[in-house]
Amino acid sequence: MRAFNLIPADERSGASIGAGKSGGSAFVVLGLLGVLAIFALLYGQASRQISSQTAKIATLNTQAQAAQAQAAKLAPYVSFKTLHEQRVQAVDQLVDSRFDWAHAFHELGRVLPLEVALTSLSGTIGSGSGSTSAGADTAAGASKAASAATGATTVAAGSSSAATASSTSVASATPPGSVPTFTLSGCATSQAAVALTLERLRLIDGVSAVTLQSSTKTPGASSGGSGGVCKGPVFAMQITFDPLPTASATSSSSTPSTESASAVTPTTGSPTTAAGGAR
Amino acid sequence: MTGRDRIVIVVLAALAVVAAAWLLMLAPEREKASKVGAEVSTAQAQLTTAESEVNAARSAEAGYPAAYTSLVSLGKAVPTGQEVPSLILQLEQASNRKQVEFSSITSGGGTGSSSSAVAAVAAAGFTQMPFTFVFSGGFFDLYKLFQQVNRFTLRTSSGSVEVSGRLLTIQGVQLTPEASSSSGTPSGQLTGTITATAYVLPASQGVTGGATATSPTGAQTTSSSASSSPATPAVIGAAR
Numbered sequence: 001m002r003a004f005n006l007i008p009a010d011e012r013s014g015a016s017i018g019a020g021k022s023g024g025s026a027f028v029v030l031g032l033l034g035v036l037a038i039f040a041l042l043y044g045q046a047s048r049q050i051s052s053q054t055a056k057i058a059t060l061n062t063q064a065q066a067a068q069a070q071a072a073k074l075a076p077y078v079s080f081k082t083l084h085e086q087r088v089q090a091v092d093q094l095v096d097s098r099f100d101w102a103h104a105f106h107e108l109g110r111v112l113p114l115e116v117a118l119t120s121l122s123g124t125i126g127s128g129s130g131s132t133s134a135g136a137d138t139a140a141g142a143s144k145a146a147s148a149a150t151g152a153t154t155v156a157a158g159s160s161s162a163a164t165a166s167s168t169s170v171a172s173a174t175p176p177g178s179v180p181t182f183t184l185s186g187c188a189t190s191q192a193a194v195a196l197t198l199e200r201l202r203l204i205d206g207v208s209a210v211t212l213q214s215s216t217k218t219p220g221a222s223s224g225g226s227g228g229v230c231k232g233p234v235f236a237m238q239i240t241f242d243p244l245p246t247a248s249a250t251s252s253s254s255t256p257s258t259e260s261a262s263a264v265t266p267t268t269g270s271p272t273t274a275a276g277g278a279r
Numbered sequence: 280m281t282g283r284d285r286i287v288i289v290v291l292a293a294l295a296v297v298a299a300a301w302l303l304m305l306a307p308e309r310e311k312a313s314k315v316g317a318e319v320s321t322a323q324a325q326l327t328t329a330e331s332e333v334n335a336a337r338s339a340e341a342g343y344p345a346a347y348t349s350l351v352s353l354g355k356a357v358p359t360g361q362e363v364p365s366l367i368l369q370l371e372q373a374s375n376r377k378q379v380e381f382s383s384i385t386s387g388g389g390t391g392s393s394s395s396a397v398a399a400v401a402a403a404g405f406t407q408m409p410f411t412f413v414f415s416g417g418f419f420d421l422y423k424l425f426q427q428v429n430r431f432t433l434r435t436s437s438g439s440v441e442v443s444g445r446l447l448t449i450q451g452v453q454l455t456p457e458a459s460s461s462s463g464t465p466s467g468q469l470t471g472t473i474t475a476t477a478y479v480l481p482a483s484q485g486v487t488g489g490a491t492a493t494s495p496t497g498a499q500t501t502s503s504s505a506s507s508s509p510a511t512p513a514v515i516g517a518a519r
């Protein structure tokens with residue numbers, strides 16, 4: 001008996017299930033339509049985002065323009081504030097760069113021995129070893145301060161009037177790094193008193209070196225400088241102080257030099273020693 | 280054409296349609312959306328900057344009276360002009376209080392100085408004015424005078440600068456004993472020669488930069504017409 005295939009001819013030979021007469025093209029078209037629908041959705045979202053963002057940009061720009069206009073209206077106040085800060089900084093710098101002469105003299109009077117009388121005292125602030133004159137100090141100090149970037153005060157252009165201030169720096173007459181020196185000359189009762197004076201002068205606050213220039217005892221009585229008679233050796237010595245601090249050091253310091261000077265109450269006895277020494 | 284060929288062609292056509300839709304429609308739109316998003320960020324940043332500027336400006340406006348007062352006060356320490364008369368009066372008052380005789384004042388740094396009282400320092404914001412003062416008094420009185428001169432412009436313990444007079448930088452001091460005129464013996468008095476420098480604002484700057492007590496120069500207020508800076512008082516509280 002011969003076998004007989006009951007399956008219809010168009011559905012034989014491994015044709016896929018569901019392919020139908022289109023051979024599966026219908027599924028491809030359906031898939032294509034699905035993808036295009038997703039694309040349309042994404043396109044719509046993007047368009048909506050663009051329109052909303054564009055509106056937001058317009059709002060933000062309007063707000064920014066209004067704020068800028070307000071800032072421009074108040075710009076003179078900002079310029080004035082800048083001018084004020086720069087002026088304060090410049091004065092601060094000058095105040096901090098000063099040497100505390102009062103404190104130095106107080107210290108000198110405190111440590112000077114009774115066996116010593118001063119005939120002259122000269123103090124200068126020099127840029128180097130301390131032997132320069134005050135007039136030279138001014139020029140040297142100016143150039144030094146100009147070259148010191150840390151101490152310079154930059155003035156930016158501000159309002160119409162402040163704009164004329166341009167970029168400047170403040171040069172102190174006693175710029176940071178300057179070395180104060182005192183030169184003392186006087187009369188002592190003995191060479192031992194001169195040695196004691198050298199030792200005592202090293203106790204002065206802020207002194208870096210004390211050097212003896214001369215100590216000469218003449219056979220006869222010599223002049224004390226202003227009519228007085230010096231029976232002991234006549235001496236000359238130099239006191240070198242620490243260099244003046246830089247702007248950064250002074251700003252970081254919590255105790256200003258002027259305050260330290262005013263905080264110290266000089267004793268009544270010691271300064272009279274120095275005053276008496278000059279007699 | 281077999282069924283398989285038809286399927287391949289349809290799939291390829293579908294892919295082409297998808298690619299075209301992506302490239303021609305969706306990708307440009309998305310790119311534009313991303314660009315607009317970046318523009319939004321930029322606009323937001325601009326707004327933030329502008330708002331911070333406004334806040335800073337409002338803060339400056341609120342602090343204007345205090346800043347003006349402070350600047351006028353600093354004008355006592357560093358005036359616009361040489362203000363030599365007020366300097367002399369300040370030193371005279373200070374020396375009188377300390378029982379020191381104010382003997383002389385020489386502008387230009389004393390001996391060997393130029394004829395000009397003002398030594399212009401090229402790189403300086405403030406112009407230096409060197410002086411030489413001569414005082415006469417005891418050591419202790421001169422010491423107190425130095426303190427007083429320093430206190431004309433003083434840094435307080437709070438860190439601020441207190442101004443009650445001219446800012447002076449002492450560069451050199453020379454103390455010599457005075458001889459008694461009759462006997463030639465020391466009188467106990469000292470002659471103190473002080474080389475000091477005062478400072479002056481540049482000619483281009485006023486004490487307040489042209490601002491008035493009510494508003495700075497250029498501020499759009501009702502009093503904007505008043506643009507002249509107030510003159511620094513010739514005599515100020517030198518020794519409080």
